Every structure is written in C-alpha cells, then in structure tokens.
Amino acid sequence: MQDALENNPTVSRRELERLHEACFAWALLLTDHDRSAAEDVLQQAYLLVVSGRARFRERSSLKTWLFGVLRNVARRAHRRRRLYRMLALRLDTAEEPEEPGEPADPRLQSALAELPPRQRELLGLVFYADLSIEQAAAVLGISIGSARTHYHRAKQNLRRRLEVDDDR
Amino acid sequence: MTDDELEERLRQHFADRLGGAMERAPSFQSTLAAAERRSPRGGYARRVGPLLVPAAAALLVWLWWPQSPRVDALSSPEVLLAELTSGTNWQAPSDRWLERPARPAYLGLPRIADGGAVLDPPALP
Numbered sequence: 021m022q023d024a025l026e027n028n029p030t031v032s033r034r035e036l037e038r039l040h041e042a043c044f045a046w047a048l049l050l051t052d053h054d055r056s057a058a059e060d061v062l063q064q065a066y067l068l069v070v071s072g073r074a075r076f077r078e079r080s081s082l083k084t085w086l087f088g089v090l091r092n093v094a095r096r097a098h099r100r101r102r103l104y105r106m107l108a109l110r111l112d113t114a115e116e117p118e119e120p121g122e123p124a125d126p127r128l129q130s131a132l133a134e135l136p137p138r139q140r141e142l143l144g145l146v147f148y149a150d151l152s153i154e155q156a157a158a159v160l161g162i163s164i165g166s167a168r169t170h171y172h173r174a175k176q177n178l179r180r181r182l183e184v185d186d187d188r
Numbered sequence: 189m190t191d192d193e194l195e196e197r198l199r200q201h202f203a204d205r206l207g208g209a210m211e212r213a214p215s216f217q218s219t220l221a222a223a224e225r226r227s228p229r230g231g232y233a234r235r236v237g238p239l240l241v242p243a244a245a246a247l248l249v250w251l252w253w254p255q256s257p258r259v260d261a262l263s264s265p266e267v268l269l270a271e272l273t274s275g276t277n278w279q280a281p282s283d284r285w286l287e288r289p290a291r292p293a294y295l296g297l298p299r300i301a302d303g304g305a306v307l308d309p310p311a312l313p
Contacts, residue, residue, distance in 0.1 A: 036216070036220075040213075040216040040219070041210060044210065044213045044219075045206045045209075045210060045213075048206060048209055049206070053205070053209065055209065055212075059219070062214075062219055062223075063219055063222050063223040063226060064226070065223075066219060066220055066223035066224075067223040067224070067226050070220070070223060070224060125197065125200070125201045125204070128198070128201050129201070129205070132201075143198060144202060147195065147198040147201075147202050148199075148202035148203070148206060175191070175194060175195075178194060178198075179189055179194055182189060182194075183189070
C-alpha cells in the first residue's frame with residue numbers, strides 16, 4: 021500500500037480521506053448534532069488511528085471498523101462530559117452545543133429522540149450511512165440477530181409514535 | 189404508514205438533517221493535522237498506572253507489618269540506620285503470623301491455640 025499510515029500499515033491515507041465525510045456525519049449523529057463535540061470525537065479517533073493505538077486488522081471493512089472506533093470515542097467522551105457535569109466542573113462544556121436548526125420533519129425527529137440510543141444509532145447507520153444491518157451490528161458490537169431485533173423494534177416504535185401523533 | 193414509506197421518510201430526514209451540517213464539515217487535512225498535534229490523552233496515567241497498584245500494596249505491607257524494625261524506623265532514623273548497617277534484627281514473616289492476637293473469645297469460636305476447644309459464649313443478660 022503506497023500511502024499507508026506508518027503505525028497502521030493496513031490503513032491508507034486516501035481511504036481515510038474518502039471516508040472522512042461519512043465519519044463526520046456519524047460523529048454528528050453520535051454527539052446529537054453538537055458540531056464541536058463531533059469534531060473533537062473525529063480528531064480523537066484519527067489520533068488513535070494515526071498513532072496505531074487502534075489497529076485495523078482487516079476483520080471487517082475499513083468503514084465499519086472506523087465507525088466502531090468513532091462510537092467508542094464518542095461514548096468515552098459522553099461519559100467524561102456526564103461525569104464533569106455531575107461534579108459541576110463543566111470543563112468540557114464551556115461551549116454550549118450548536119443548535120442544528122429546525123429539523124425538516126420535527127415529528128420524526130422527536131419520535132427518534134425518544135428511541136433508546138442503540139435503536140437510534142442503528143437507524144442512523146442503516147438510513148444515513150447506508151450500512152447493511154450486518155455491518156451496523158459490527159459497528160455497534162452486537163450480534164446480527166440482536167441488530168435485526170433492534171432494527172424492527174425501532175421501526176415499530178417509530179411507527180407507533182407517529183401514528184399516535186396523527187391521531188391527536 | 190407502510191414500511192417503505194417509513195424508510196423513505198427516515199432516509200429523507202437523515203439527509204436533510206445532516207446535509208446542512210456536512211456543508212460546513214471540517215476538511216480532512218485540517219482534522220488530521222489537528223489530531224496529529226494532539227497529545228494522546230491519558231499517556232502519563234497509562235505509563236504510571238500499572239506501577240501504582242504494586243507500589244501501594246508494598247507500602248501497605250511495609251506499614252502494616254507489626255513490630256517490624258521498619259515500623260520502629262518510622263519513628264526513629266537512628267533505628268533505621270542501625271537496621272540498615274547491622275541487618276541482624278530481621279524477623280521472618282512466619283514469626284509475625286504466630287504472634288498475631290488471638291481471635292476474641294466472645295465470638296465463641298474454636299481457637300487452634302486452645303486445641304480447637306469451643307469457648308463458652310458469654311451469658312446473656
């Protein structure tokens with residue numbers, strides 16, 4: 021590989037660049053559209069990849085693996101922020117999250133917000149990142165059967181919530 | 189609402205929601221450069237962390253060991269100096285175990301030192 025990363029020889033810089041936008045979108049979804057948090061997550065994930073602390077062993081596609089790294093970084097960052105907030109230190113929360121603007125479909129947005137995080141992440145991976153359920157399962161670190169269950173429950177929950185809204 | 193309608197609505201929603209944000213996405217080069225400038229988080233803790241547990245355990249044993257010359261040494265540098273230079277007042281760890289105080293009799297439990305005899309429990313008031 022010509023432009024392979026020094027500490028991660030199975031990852032090429034060009035491949036990483038090709039996936040950059042998809043990674044940023046995934047980071048935005050993971051951070052609930054907090055742009056600065058998403059950038060921070062992306063930088064930390066790239067640091068792990070460039071330094072070789074997260075090593076790609078070609079057990080899955082690069083995109084799936086990278087999305088998994090991003091998810092782990094985002095979860096750690098979220099836990100840290102929650103801890104800081106609990107301790108009222110507010111070290112990481114000096115900047116208020118940027119408002120993503122009015123969603124085009126507010127009812128769907130609020131229905132999505134009420135879903136459990138795993139179901140929401142799964143729908144984002146499938147309907148935005150265009151991953152298959154199998155690939156999404158690999159990103160989330162769950163079995164394919166479990167991912168299928170979450171996927172169908174998520175759609176059921178959404179449909180129920182949207183229909184309740186329609187009835188009102 | 190059919191399954192296809194819901195799926196289409198979801199696709200459209202995610203595209204709308206992320207499309208605007210993506211227009212202002214940081215470039216790959218700037219993100220990578222920023223990542224390379226960052227120092228790895230927890231680097232120091234990762235290097236020092238594994239040493240902390242054995243060090244704490246050694247310190248606890250050192251402080252807890254009863255009647256050891258080392259305990260005396262804590263209060264008297266002269267004793268420490270004498271111990272370090274002579275090295276004769278060392279007591280084997282097994283001796284320390286034999287000298288530990290017996291289990292309190294009021295528990296009414298057998299003691300090996302008493303030949304395993306069960307002591308009478310205290311009379312109830």
